[in-house]
Amino acid sequence: MNTFEEQRAEERAAIDNERRAFERRQAALLAVTKQFYPQGNGHPAAGDLDDLDIADAEWKTANAEVERITDEIRTGKRR
Numbered sequence: 001m002n003t004f005e006e007q008r009a010e011e012r013a014a015i016d017n018e019r020r021a022f023e024r025r026q027a028a029l030l031a032v033t034k035q036f037y038p039q040g041n042g043h044p045a046a047g048d049l050d051d052l053d054i055a056d057a058e059w060k061t062a063n064a065e066v067e068r069i070t071d072e073i074r075t076g077k078r079r
Helices: 005-032 048-073
Strands: none
Touching: 005 048
């Protein structure tokens, strides 16, 4: 088991990583949605759609880590 300080550092890193991934996902989503009517022509660029898929996958991974830590706290596996 990690020390208290190591656990807090892991928690902070997981939260920071999830926040950055969320912000990247949000920016990618906005880039795609701006290409729809009335601002765009309704045909998002393939690269923007790819970026959204990648950002979404990264956020899901980061969010799963936060959820794992949260579950450990709730079940008493983590101090």
